[in-house]
Amino acid sequence: MESIQQELLHIWTILTTPVIAIGQAEVSFWKILTIIVSIGLVVAAAKFLKRLIAGKLLVHTVHDEGTRVALGTILQYLIVFFGFLLVLQSAGIDLSTLTVLSGTIGIGIGFGLQNIVDNFFSGLIILLERPIKIGDRIEVGSINGDVVRIAIRSTTVKTNDNINIIIPNSEFVSKQVINWSHTDRNVRVTIPVGVSYKSDPKKVRDVLLKVAENHPAILEKPSPDVIFYEFGNSSLNFELRVWTRTHIQIPRTLRSEINYRIFEAFTKYGIEIPFPQHDIHFKSSDIAFSGSSDTESRDSRSG
Numbered sequence: 605m606e607s608i609q610q611e612l613l614h615i616w617t618i619l620t621t622p623v624i625a626i627g628q629a630e631v632s633f634w635k636i637l638t639i640i641v642s643i644g645l646v647v648a649a650a651k652f653l654k655r656l657i658a659g660k661l662l663v664h665t666v667h668d669e670g671t672r673v674a675l676g677t678i679l680q681y682l683i684v685f686f687g688f689l690l691v692l693q694s695a696g697i698d699l700s701t702l703t704v705l706s707g708t709i710g711i712g713i714g715f716g717l718q719n720i721v722d723n724f725f726s727g728l729i730i731l732l733e734r735p736i737k738i739g740d741r742i743e744v745g746s747i748n749g750d751v752v753r754i755a756i757r758s759t760t761v762k763t764n765d766n767i768n769i770i771i772p773n774s775e776f777v778s779k780q781v782i783n784w785s786h787t788d789r790n791v792r793v794t795i796p797v798g799v800s801y802k803s804d805p806k807k808v809r810d811v812l813l814k815v816a817e818n819h820p821a822i823l824e825k826p827s828p829d830v831i832f833y834e835f836g837n838s839s840l841n842f843e844l845r846v847w848t849r850t851h852i853q854i855p856r857t858l859r860s861e862i863n864y865r866i867f868e869a870f871t872k873y874g875i876e877i878p879f880p881q882h883d884i885h886f887k888s889s890d891i892a893f894s895g896s897s898d899t900e901s902r903d904s905r906s907g
Contacts, residue, residue: 646687
């Protein structure tokens with residue numbers, strides 16, 4: 605029994621023996637372990653409060669999910685930052701002695717961690733200004749998808765192919781971003797249609813509007829409309845413009861469904877969809893010249 609107590613006392617002595625000194629504070633393995641555990645608890649508490657705020661506390665006062673998540677994320681970072689400082693102070697470490705160390709870290713950041721710092725502050729800008737939020741349909745560069753997560757360093761976008769693409773936050777600050785649902789999720793889809801010159805434009809308009817009214821994904825307000833915008837080479841060209849809220853992620857699918865219905869309706873009402881045609885005209889002088897040449901050649905052979 606005494607041997608076990610001596611062994612435990614020996615281990616405790618090793619853990620509590622100072623290994624480094626930071627200013628006036630002597631830091632032992634036990635104090636380092638205490639700091640690590642305390643910081644872990646602070647991080648876990650911050651994550652819990654973020655989920656609590658975004659999922660329960662603000663549900664009735666802030667209806668937008670993206671706003672709740674942004675507020676929860678900012679609170680999480682603040683709790684972690686000030687909790688880290690509080691843990692160090694509680695451990696007896698004078699933060700003023702870290703001035704030289706922070707200066708050295710600042711130089712390292714300036715030279716080697718520019719991208720990380722850029723993404724970090726870009727993430728703060730996104731959370732505060734909220735040019736994008738969770739649930740938005742965005743397009744940045746060649747990437748088109750829904751925002752599913754906004755973190756302090758990067759943002760996750762899910763495409764229609766169910767692929768998660770992680771984009772650095774600096775891309776949203778330094779480049780042009782198209783947000784299809786920034787204010788609301790109503791998006792207009794345009795379907796070009798060409799008909800024969802024999803068709804009655806008013807009849808074409810009525811048929812297109814009827815097709816739009818019968819589609820369940822098309823909104824009544826704003827109402828669909830038809831634009832007669834061009835006399836083409838082989839067709840009268842129209843645009844059917846409709847609004848949707850449910851097909852914002854799959855506008856091509858909506859266009860395809862409407863095109864099927866337009867073809868069926870045009871067939872029913874006898875409206876012709878033309879194909880490109882080219883008319884070739886021969887001048888009478890060319891024919892006469894060709895005929896005289898043939899006559900002269902026959903005369904020369906007979907002579």
